Amino acid sequence: MLSFYPGPSKVHPEVLGFIQEAFSEGVVSINHRSARFEVLLKDTLQILHEQWNIPQDYTLYFISSATEAWEIVAQSLIKEKSLNLYNGAFGKKWAHYAQQIIPKAKSIEFNIEEDLKSVADQIKEDDFDTICLVQSETSNGTGQKIDRSNFSRQKDAIIAVDATSTMGGIHLPWLEADIWFASVQKCMGIPAGLGVLICSPKALKRAKELNKKNHYNDILLMEENRKLFQTHYTPNVLSIFVLNKLAHLLPNLTEIDQQTLEKTKLLTEFFSQKNPFNLSFLVENPVVRLPTVFALKGEAIQIKRLQDLCFKNDIELGKGYGEWKEHTIRIANFPSHTLEDFHQLCKLINS
Numbered sequence: 001m002l003s004f005y006p007g008p009s010k011v012h013p014e015v016l017g018f019i020q021e022a023f024s025e026g027v028v029s030i031n032h033r034s035a036r037f038e039v040l041l042k043d044t045l046q047i048l049h050e051q052w053n054i055p056q057d058y059t060l061y062f063i064s065s066a067t068e069a070w071e072i073v074a075q076s077l078i079k080e081k082s083l084n085l086y087n088g089a090f091g092k093k094w095a096h097y098a099q100q101i102i103p104k105a106k107s108i109e110f111n112i113e114e115d116l117k118s119v120a121d122q123i124k125e126d127d128f129d130t131i132c133l134v135q136s137e138t139s140n141g142t143g144q145k146i147d148r149s150n151f152s153r154q155k156d157a158i159i160a161v162d163a164t165s166t167m168g169g170i171h172l173p174w175l176e177a178d179i180w181f182a183s184v185q186k187c188m189g190i191p192a193g194l195g196v197l198i199c200s201p202k203a204l205k206r207a208k209e210l211n212k213k214n215h216y217n218d219i220l221l222m223e224e225n226r227k228l229f230q231t232h233y234t235p236n237v238l239s240i241f242v243l244n245k246l247a248h249l250l251p252n253l254t255e256i257d258q259q260t261l262e263k264t265k266l267l268t269e270f271f272s273q274k275n276p277f278n279l280s281f282l283v284e285n286p287v288v289r290l291p292t293v294f295a296l297k298g299e300a301i302q303i304k305r306l307q308d309l310c311f312k313n314d315i316e317l318g319k320g321y322g323e324w325k326e327h328t329i330r331i332a333n334f335p336s337h338t339l340e341d342f343h344q345l346c347k348l349i350n351s
């Protein structure tokens, strides 16, 4: 089965060998306070920093998922008043959980054709201490440019960004935000069960000021463990090992970014032409289209016909999400998806 589902998605084929290696070398049984684990974690943090071009003074942590990161931001970083900007299902859920934890949390929902700059320009208040943004809204295929200067009126605000379906697949402007996070089953192309959280010195400073150590996953506790090359709880060591091996194997993110955009171009050209299922882009404004997740709309009957055709040919497409369920499909363009994979898909659609 070739999966274009936008997460969990196609896994890099090399992962099978890495899992076997982890098993035969006993990695699957190592203790997370052992020297062997510390060596693994240290090397993994280092290779990810290098391969993803992450600034040296930004720190990286392993958590369980992107969903967990929503809570970590609320519990460790928001002082009093945060703002969530969203246009889709994941952003909406994040805003909901922020509000459960932070009484003064606010949110603004915007249209899928709008870009963050124009949304930011409409913000009236200027006293938000934390801004929560979704760079990659997987549910509707919108992607946003992250730019700190859009929020310069919010003095000293921390910017937290959900980049779940782009991290590891395209270049991300690390310095434009203080928190970046993602789960591994999207762009990183490994099985689910691990999340990555990246933190700027400014975010760490905020965490220190607030000094919250109420939750096992408060950033300060994660940082204390990271300094020892350990983790705050028993992590998914197998996935850390696999991610490590993949990071060593795959090229630098600059090259992956180019490959992703090349495939984005191919798919964009393909779906801009007339196709037998009359599919068109859900998001009309090309500026806010996510390069890694294509959301295409069509009549419900055509969508079903295409899903059935793909299923018969051992290909899985992503279903529509929430309000777009019946009328859209989603196609992931992650680093695990090759040009040949897309040629196969396009050929089938045109058959």
Ligand SMILES: *Cc1c(COP(=O)(O)O)cnc(C)c1O
Pocket: 007, 065, 066, 067, 068, 090, 134, 136, 137, 138, 139, 162, 163, 164, 165, 183, 186, 192
């Ligand atoms: C998939 C996804 C999540 C949730 O990831 P989990 O691994 O289920 O926690 C959060 N945000 C975005 C944008 C996503 O695509």
